[in-house]
Amino acid sequence: MKRVPLWVLLSLFVTELPVNAAEVFMEMQRSGFRKIPVAIMPFQGEAELKEELTIIENVLRSDLKRSHVFELIETRDIGLSPASNEAPGSSVIDKASKAGVLALLWAKLAPQENGWVLESHAYETAKGDQVVGVKIFGGKRKLRQLAHRFSDKLTLHFTGEPGVAQSKITYVSDLSGNKEVYIMDYDGANKMRYTRDRSIAISPRWSPDAEKISYTSFRKGNPNLYVLDLKTGTRTEIASFPGLNFSASWSPSGKQLAFAATKDGNAEIYLVNADGTGLKRLTFNAADDLSPSWSPSGKQIAFTSDRGGGPQIYIMDADGANVHRLTFDGNYNTSPAWSPTGDWIAYACRNEERRLKVCADRADGTQSIAVTESGHWDDESPSWAQNGRELVFTSNRFGKNQIFSIHLDGTHMRRLTSNPANNTSPSWSLR
Amino acid sequence: MFKGGSQFKMYAGSIGIILLAMVVVGCSKKVAPVTGSEGIAKDGTTSSSDLSAKGGSEGGMGSSSDDAMSSRDSGSGDSGSMKSDDGMSSMGGKSADSGMSMSEAAAKFASDVYFDFDMWTIRSDAKDALSENAKWLVENKDVMVQIEGHGDERGTSEYNLALGERRARSTMRYLANLGVSPSRISFISYGEEKNICNEKTEDCFQKNRRAHFVIKK
Numbered sequence: 001m002k003r004v005p006l007w008v009l010l011s012l013f014v015t016e017l018p019v020n021a022a023e024v025f026m027e028m029q030r031s032g033f034r035k036i037p038v039a040i041m042p043f044q045g046e047a048e049l050k051e052e053l054t055i056i057e058n059v060l061r062s063d064l065k066r067s068h069v070f071e072l073i074e075t076r077d078i079g080l081s082p083a084s085n086e087a088p089g090s091s092v093i094d095k096a097s098k099a100g101v102l103a104l105l106w107a108k109l110a111p112q113e114n115g116w117v118l119e120s121h122a123y124e125t126a127k128g129d130q131v132v133g134v135k136i137f138g139g140k141r142k143l144r145q146l147a148h149r150f151s152d153k154l155t156l157h158f159t160g161e162p163g164v165a166q167s168k169i170t171y172v173s174d175l176s177g178n179k180e181v182y183i184m185d186y187d188g189a190n191k192m193r194y195t196r197d198r199s200i201a202i203s204p205r206w207s208p209d210a211e212k213i214s215y216t217s218f219r220k221g222n223p224n225l226y227v228l229d230l231k232t233g234t235r236t237e238i239a240s241f242p243g244l245n246f247s248a249s250w251s252p253s254g255k256q257l258a259f260a261a262t263k264d265g266n267a268e269i270y271l272v273n274a275d276g277t278g279l280k281r282l283t284f285n286a287a288d289d290l291s292p293s294w295s296p297s298g299k300q301i302a303f304t305s306d307r308g309g310g311p312q313i314y315i316m317d318a319d320g321a322n323v324h325r326l327t328f329d330g331n332y333n334t335s336p337a338w339s340p341t342g343d344w345i346a347y348a349c350r351n352e353e354r355r356l357k358v359c360a361d362r363a364d365g366t367q368s369i370a371v372t373e374s375g376h377w378d379d380e381s382p383s384w385a386q387n388g389r390e391l392v393f394t395s396n397r398f399g400k401n402q403i404f405s406i407h408l409d410g411t412h413m414r415r416l417t418s419n420p421a422n423n424t425s426p427s428w429s430l431r
Numbered sequence: 432m433f434k435g436g437s438q439f440k441m442y443a444g445s446i447g448i449i450l451l452a453m454v455v456v457g458c459s460k461k462v463a464p465v466t467g468s469e470g471i472a473k474d475g476t477t478s479s480s481d482l483s484a485k486g487g488s489e490g491g492m493g494s495s496s497d498d499a500m501s502s503r504d505s506g507s508g509d510s511g512s513m514k515s516d517d518g519m520s521s522m523g524g525k526s527a528d529s530g531m532s533m534s535e536a537a538a539k540f541a542s543d544v545y546f547d548f549d550m551w552t553i554r555s556d557a558k559d560a561l562s563e564n565a566k567w568l569v570e571n572k573d574v575m576v577q578i579e580g581h582g583d584e585r586g587t588s589e590y591n592l593a594l595g596e597r598r599a600r601s602t603m604r605y606l607a608n609l610g611v612s613p614s615r616i617s618f619i620s621y622g623e624e625k626n627i628c629n630e631k632t633e634d635c636f637q638k639n640r641r642a643h644f645v646i647k648k
Contacts, residue, residue: 179624200624203589222619244596244620247589267593288593304590311590334587348587355585380587425588
């Protein structure tokens with residue numbers, strides 16, 4: 001079967017053309033779901049905090065727009081022009097309710113020692129009840145984090161799912177002249193270099209608790225596998241066999257890493273404890289086996305293998321048994337990323353022009369879709385948000401490699417990096 | 432920015448035109464030897480080591496705090512370990528003497544060996560050059576050589592690392608079959624990480640799909 005964008009498949013099954021493909025997609029995942037209409041009331045704070053309030057409101061606005069959960073309604077569009085920045089009273093809430101707004105959002109910012117406190121509120125308009133009321137504390141330079149936390153509180157309250165607004169993306173950038181490990185917020189803000197190896201860093205990957213990052217570096221010459229502990233600031237050498245030690249993937253428990261090494265003559269997949277002990281070989285094949293990615297259950301591992309000729313995605317049990325092939329479309333499918341929700345495996349697939357795009361297959365093999373559009377460029381290295389609905393990937397469609405995010409249905413593409421460097425190999429944290 | 436597929440296609444179209452323009456301009460960079468300027472320690476590539484935790488004591492990644500990321504840039508203490516590669520000389524002249532001068536060696540030694548797309552087999556156009564290399568290496572028994580495997584930008588970076596190593600290994604095997612002791616040859620793959628040509632042209636892609644020789648004294 002030829003891969004087609006998901007919205008094309010969907011439109012075959014709905015009589016009415018969908019207004020918004022993302023909405024239909026959402027409904028497909030959780031039937032009956034409608035985006036929740038919310039409106040932001042002017043946030044309260046001292047006059048000299050105007051700039052800070054604007055930042056927080058804008059970040060929250062952007063978070064809500066990017067989420068698959070909320071539909072942001074502008075107060076001016078519903079004739080709601082609040083005269084003050086006080087907490088919304090019953091008449092305002094009532095008016096919003098009549099205009100179809102399900103929840104009104106309002107917050108109050110105040111400085112405190114070494115930082116801020118944001119009193120964040122959400123009022124369900126139907127009953128006028130406050131449904132979210134929380135004090136969020138943050139350091140001086142964590143203004144954006146306050147809004148992200150508010151947004152995640154809202155997502156959790158209204159969907160029962162944790163939001164992704166506080167998540168981070170680690171990636172490789174050659175901005176300093178060498179390929180180093182960087183970290184940025186999920187919206188591309190707060191980019192920060194993390195390593196200073198002055199070498200080549202490859203494939204940084206978040207641990208499930210987002211406290212560690214594994215990566216491969218040529219810092220000692222040989223490409224060895226390392227784990228950075230962000231809390232303690234230490235680096236541990238996990239594997240330093242002659243040849244490649246690369247493409248690591250954390251087990252969902254965070255206790256083990258699957259990775260590929262070429263020490264036995266070609267790339268094979270090994271398991272190792274996160275402290276570097278307990279090596280165990282999982283694949284035994286004269287072909288290259290690499291780029292493992294764990295299923296969220298921890299029971300299976302997807303990986304790339306060219307045992308059938310060109311590289312394809314295979315799945316095996318976590319002990320190496322029961323290997324079966326997932327992808328059959330095209331002659332080059334690599335770098336699988338198993339979604340945190342378990343249902344999809346995204347990967348880089350090659351088109352007829354030998355260029356890569358992001359594809360995704362259902363883990364049970366029943367459906368294959370193209371996530372990004374084909375072109376004279378490469379889209380690769382997909383990595384999932386925790387909600388399993390959004391991905392980040394690398395693309396050189398505008399020249400140098402940059403990092404983009406996109407919804408699984410191919411909509412809402414957004415560029416997250418735009419400096420003159422190459423920014424590659426993103427990994428999205430699960431918290 | 433990108434609201435949906437149709438707008439996106441417009442972008443795609445204009446990018447295609449830009450790419451075409453780039454093709455016309457072509458790849459202006461000459462093939463230059465890779466000099467390992469990124470600080471490859473000379474003792475790292477061939478030494479074997481156990482798979483063991485080093486206790487995370489390499490230290491100096493920055494002080495621990497819950498605001499850890501803000502203190503990174505000043506925190507690294509391991510810049511001292513970044514030696515320049517004084518033990519490695521890239522082919523292409525300017526190297527110190529060792530019996531026969533390295534520039535002579537460079538003249539005798541072949542330039543890079545090139546590979547077909549997705550392939551790691553030695554092409555017929557590389558065989559004469561590799562025979563010359565082997566002959567020279569047999570005559571100069573004190574020379575150690577490292578073979579770097581490289582790939583073009585197409586393909587995923589991880590798979591290209593594996594592919595680069597296959598190219599280095601098949602080059603090594605070819606030399607070994609011609610009588611060069613494998614103990615004198617080491618190899619390393621850089622995949623698409625150290626490309627010498629950065630245009631999106633077939634010409635450039637070919638220049639990057641190479642095995643590159645580095646003499647180690």
